Amino acid sequence: MENPVLISDAEKIEIKRNYRNLLRACRNILSNEDVTEIRKAIEISLERKKEYRRPSGKLSAIHSLEVANIVASEIGLGRTSIICALLYDVIQHEDIVLNEVSAIFGKSVEEIISGLLKVKDLYDKDTSIETENFRKLLLSFAKDVRVILIILADRLETMRSLKLYDIESQQKIASEVGYLYAPMAHRLGLYTIKSEMEDMVMKYTMREVYDDIAQKLNDTKRARDKYIKDFIAPLKKELEEAGLKFEIKGRTKTIHSIHNKIKKQNTPFEKVYDLFAIRVILNSKEKDEKADCWKVYSIVTDKYQPNPSRLRDWLSIPKSNGYESLHTTVLGPEKKWVEVQIRTNRMNEVAEKGLAAHWKYKGGKGEKGMDQWLGNIREVLENPERNAIDFIDDFKLNLYDEEVFVFTPKGDLRRLPKGATVLDFAFDIHSGVGKKCIGAKINGKHASIKQELKNGDHIEVITSNTQEPRSEWLNVVVTSRAKSKLKQALKDLLYKESEFGRETLVRRLKNWKLELTDSLVHQMVKHFKMKSINDFYREIAIGNIDVSSIKEYIVGLEKKEVEKDVAEVALQKSATNFVANVDEELTGATDVLMIDKNLKNVDYSLAKCCNPIFGDEIFGFVSVLGGIKIHRKSCPNAPDMRTKFGYRIVKAQWTTGASANFQATLKITGTDDIGIVSNISQVITKDLHLKMRSISIDSQEGSFEGTVTVFVNDTSMLDTMIKKIKNVKGVYSVARIDSFSR
Incomplete structure (x- = not known):
């Protein structure tokens, strides 16, 4: 909890400025009655928590006002979400109870704030993506999309203030935002927020690369601006002559996007051909939108030669997050490829503000695609066998891909990512259909489960009751739903087979007056070169390991134990004493290390990969199996750990006067x-x-x-x-x- 402190004059000015900006933004999008309620929420927020500070040192009141401004101005949400953004911090400090807020502002405000508080509570306990808490966090997201949007606004404001945090916190927050929240913003259609997040993540995690690209962009700005001006000039003239009302401008692509192109194209900055894009935004009536966009496309491609393989039509069938636009790449002056994006004002607002703008224009009808996506999240996460980090990895797989649209035999439209196969389609219909799938008829012709789907395909799945899922199918499917259902089906199948194998082994050993112990099982797994106990039992069940060979191994093992008994005891005693003394010196000296003040009663050990010594600069890394591994900051594994698992890094330092070997x-x-x-x-x-x-x-x-x-x-x-x-x-x-x- 933040400590109460005095407020400076500069902070008072900042509060007033944010207060006015928020009211101004609300007046543009809300009724007078809604604005009055928001004013009331601001006053409660300022009155009840004006002296609290966040870990960055920023006043909590200023943070809440800035988050509310993002919710209103940059995401375009309404009265309920703005009030929630203002008040959830107040309720968190128990300066006002949830029932009181509900009585003033309504039940919907109470429900969303409850979701926000659950998320905050989970963060306070444990932010590790690999814990059950993270599953609950995602489930909180899935219940009401506004919880996601407000949290995204909160994370964006935190990233904008990241310079106020210490270096460890910067790394941790930036890693988390890059891993989860930037992809989440992309999925929700918040491209502006997603781009800003990605750039800031790169700024704090890959500073040298970021600064290098930023400097090169700055050095080439004048030439780039001139090229954009020369490219636009003839187009502008022809568009005006066609009687279209429009705005045309060029924009440089983000530093993160340029860095990805450098890696993907394996080329230096100087040879990246599409550093910028031209955007034509039309002021068209809704009934004329598509016709006007195609008219602009015709003018652009008449003037400049298009690359047919780079046409992207999201007018005919928009993306599931509501995104509509027409993209083409053309050969401009000096033989340079230029991306041109064509859309209307309405489409542009949806592209900038995502779902909130989509709902505004569609009157709520646009929620169907997102509801389906949120339903998939719930379905995946509510499976107790499902690993949360697996879900995130699968979730991110499809983010930047295009979509294909196919039809069931009844003519129902199904939306799948590009590269989806017959097997993906079968699992999309129902998990039972997917598990029994042996092929399909595509447009009346037989096709295998591996065949990739194309736009407009009519698909009839063929099943067989004798078919069972196979592990190699994981290389066939690409959608998170199919992967999740398939992994679960394979686990179920493996469990059944391994249980049968275990029962067979126990029964046979009992006949031979032998007992199956945990120690013996582990020895046999190693002897028969199995990856796991389940694999060992499964091999018995399917007959790949003969039970009689297991008996021979156990009998031979007992003979060896008798023959080596005396020598082995003496040898083990000596080695055990030596190792025990070493371990006691390394991990038992509790006064040697001081680990993150927020962690209590934790076990730690020194990492074998870098063997830190008292005096080395160190950090702690939370182990998957529990406890903390202490690494040197110069450990060769450190960069990888910070980039991929920043949320698992904790502070650690040597205590003065420590003595240990x-x-x-x-x-x-x-x-x-x-x-x-x-x-x-x-x-x-x-x-x-x-x-x-x-x-x-x-x-x-x-x-x-x-x-x-x-x-x-x-x-x-x-x-x-x-x-x-x-x-x-x-x-x-x-x-x-x-x-x-x-």
Whole structure:
């Protein structure tokens, strides 16, 4: 919870400015009665929480006003959503109860704020995408799309204020927004917000690349502006002569978009041909919209040669998020390809503000496609076997693809992503149909389950009661619905087979007076080279592993145990004591590390990939299996962890005066002289009195290369040891290495 503090004069001015901007935006889109209620909500917000601050230091009141402004001006939502954006922070601090808000503003406000508070509560507990909390977070989203839109506004305002946060928070927030919220904004048709989010994420996670592209864009701005002007001039003249009312302008593509093109085309910035797009926005009556857009297309392609493969018609059948536009790519002056987007004012507002604008123009009828999508989210998430991160990965698969429109035998239209197959279509009809699918008739001709669908196909699915789902089908389907249903069906099938295999094994072992223990099962899984216990049981069920061979293995195992008993006990005792002492020193010293103040009673261990030592700059990484792994900030895995799993990174630092033994490995090269290994060992054990765990030397043609693993108290001691070993006659180089690079 934020701490109450005094408000500066500058902050008072900022509150007034945001207050006026919000009222001005509301007057443009809402009735006087609605504006009066919003004014009341603003006053409650300012009165009840005016002194709270967010982790960034920004006043909570200013944040809420700015979020409400985004909700009103940039997303175009109405009275209920604006009031919710203003008040959910107040209710979170318990300065006003939900029932009181409901009595003043109505039940719908209460329901949406309840959803927002659940999301906030989940964030306070755990933001890991791989937890059950994240599943609940997505389910909260799926109940009312306005919850998503307000949260998106909140995240956008947070990104705009990200410079106020510390570096760790910047990385964490930016990673989360890039992974979930920018794709979510895209799916909801909020292209302006999605683009801004992507650029800001890149700014904070790939700063050097971002600055490099930004600088190059700035350096080429004058030439680019001139080219756009020269391209537009003749088009403008012909459009005016055709009697069309329009606005035409050029816009440079986002830095994130340009970076993607550089990677996709594997080319430097200077050779990216479509750095900008031309947009023609028509002021047309709704009945004339399509005709006017095609008229503009005709004029553009008469003037400049089009690339037929780059025509995108979202006029005839809009995208599921309501997006309508006509895109073409033409060859402009200097033989440069230029993208031209043609749309009307109404279409442009839908493109900028997404679903909110779509609903406004369609009177609510445009919600059907989104309701279907939200229904799919619920269906996937309510499956307890479904991993939330799998859902997000599948969800993101289809975001940037085009769609195909196909028909059932009854003539019903089905919308699927480009690349969808017969099997995707079957699962889209019903999961039972998908599991039994053996092919289809497409336009009256037989087709396999792998055949990709094309616009306008009429499809009749062919099923068989003897058909069962197969794992290779995962390479055939592309939609998240099909993948989800197929994975579940395969799990069910595997479970049935593995249960049968287990029952068979238990029954046979019982006949032989043998007991099946967990330890024995794990040994057999390893012996028979199976990936999992379920796979092991399944192989028994289908006859690939003979039960008699299992009996032979168990009998042989018992004989070996008897023969090696005495020696094994002695060996295990020695090794166990040694390892236990090491582990106690590394992970048992609770005063060695201080981890994120928000985490309590956590287990931690030092990562084997980089072996951090007291004095190294470090961070914590939340393990999938529980506990925290401590890594060096220079760990080779660190960039990947920050980019893909930023939400799992926590602060960690060494406490002063800590004393413990840490394992470090050095790579040493030198001349292969007699006694050099002895000299190195003497420096470590006698001169510095350090414990040496292992040493390995490989000599070849008069030189040697080796590794030595020792226990040290801190980096200072390690540096001293490195200097002393370097002074040994015949040693060329000494360097610390990570364990996996040995």
